[in-house]
Amino acid sequence: MKLTLPIRLATLATLTLTSIFPLDSAKSAVSFDERVIDQSQVIAVARPYGSNKYDLLVIEQIPGKKQCWSESGANPVVVEPLLLKFDFTGHCRRATDSNGYSIRIDGRDYGLNYLLSVVPRNGELFLVGTPRTGGPEIVVARTRGLSQGFLKFVLEPGWQFSKRAFDGKELGHFYFSGNGEAIVAAGGSLPPNHTPAPAIAFTDIGNDIYKAEIEQAVAKGFIAGFKEDSTFRPEVALTREQLVSMIVDALKTVPETKVSVADRISENPYTDVDGSRWSAAKIQWAKKNQIVSGYPDGTFKPTKEVTRAELVAVLQKAAKYAQTQRGSSAQLPAKETPKTFSDTAGHWAETLVSQMSAYCQVASPVNEKGTAFAPNAPAFRNYAAAATLRMLNCVNSNPQQPTN
Structure with missing residues (x-):
């Protein structure tokens, strides 16, 4: 759903933002999924109105379009809302009331339980979830200072932006999406009696060695199952375009990592990847950032199956990209002793597979048993999900360097 009404700077009676929600929270948690979006392309703003009053404005930049x-x-960051100066249709997306945004924590939508409110307190503005029926408030973001004009909200630890999704399609509704464990670790509050939404009960991973990691990967949103039959299809081989899509969506979950993928492109990234193909924009982005490459004949072979060695090679490049985006060295630090595999000697990927085995076990034996890596075997969805999750966890475990 796109919000296309013009922004209205009407005076509101209170700081509380109210709306009518079409679904109760339990149904919403079941009916809707979420997709993490590029954090550098969305912003939450305290918008002034009346006399020293503020409401919430969320703006999303469409990549490659006029600056929003x-x-x-x-402390605070002052925002100039450039979209007020031109017809922003096709350039910017924004939400101005609670029909366009809500709180979601650990897969549960709390839109019916909490109103998002802008509250002045101790010389700054706080974005808080105010309970409708009593109980503790939830601090989502703060401006870290007070000044004239539009002010940027800085999300508290454990929070990120995501979008509502249904049947794999991204919708216009924004989530302030929280990770309960991280919120609590940072001293934040959760809703009373909060429990994460139950994991998707895939019917075909009960005995899979990667079951727990598959469920975590699906929860992060960079890979999904098949709703039509509630399966994950763990031993189906990943194709090259599916790998690119998974890696791009995984990188979007890394804080301070810029992943700006256009909605659509007009040119062809490779001779066999038309610009209208579902994966074309992601392939173009991955090519531009040297995370994937094509073949000498100018093709990409998007439907060709990925080998386990190729998967690890792309994960290595993705990890290096994420680390440099966060201000760290591209060198991937060894977290443990590299493994010696029985079948990689002389293989083109011998060195990188060994290195990535020391990087949070991104490279690991087939089904986590024995000493064989099987570099030329197809990369199945179960191992791809687990290896990508390990890469993300390893990147996030490295201290982020301060940016100038």
């Missing part, structure tokens, strides 16, 4: 806002200063 600019920022200046620090």
Whole structure:
């Protein structure tokens, strides 16, 4: 759903943002999924109105289009809402009330339980989830200072932006999406009696060695199952375009990692990848950032199966990209002793497979048993999900360097 009504700076009676929600929270948690979006392309803003009052505005930049806002200063960051100066249709997406955004924590939508409110307190503005029926508030973000004009909200630890999705299609509704464990670790509050939404009960992973990692990967949103029959299809081989899509969506979950993928492209990334293909924009982005490459004849072979060695090679490049985006060295630090595999000697990927085995066991033996890596065997969806999750966890475990 796209929100296309013009922004109205009407005076509101209170700071509380209200709306009518079409679904109760339990149904919403079951009916809707979420997709993590590029965190650098979305912003939450305290918008002034009336006399020293503020409401919430969420703006998303469409990659490659006219700039929707600019920022200046620090503590607080002052926002110039450039979209107010031109017809932003096709350039910017935004939400101005609670029909367009809500709180979601650990897969549960709390839109019916909490109103998002802008509250002045202790010389800054807080974005809080105010319970409708009593109980503790939930602090989602703060401006870290007070000034004139539009101010940027900085999300508290454990929070990120995502979008509502249904049947694999991204919708216009924004989530302030929280990770309960991280929120609590940072001293934040959760809804009373909060429990994560139950994991998707795939019917075909009960005995899979990667079951727990598959469920975590699906929860992160970079790979999905098949709703039509509630399966994950763990031993189906990944194709090259599916790998690119998974890696791009995985990188979007890494804080301070810029992944700006256009909605659509007009040119062809490779001779056999038309610009209208579902994966074309992601393939183009991955090519531009040297995470994947094509063949000498100018093709990409998007439907060709990926080998386990190729999977690890792409994961290595993705990890290096994420680390440099976060201000760290591209060198991947060894977290443990490299493994010696019985079948990689002389293989083109011998060294990188060994290195990635020391990087949080991204490279590991077939089904986590024995000493064979099987570099030329197809990369199945179960191992691809697990290896990608390990890569993300390893990147996030490295201290982020301060940016200038």
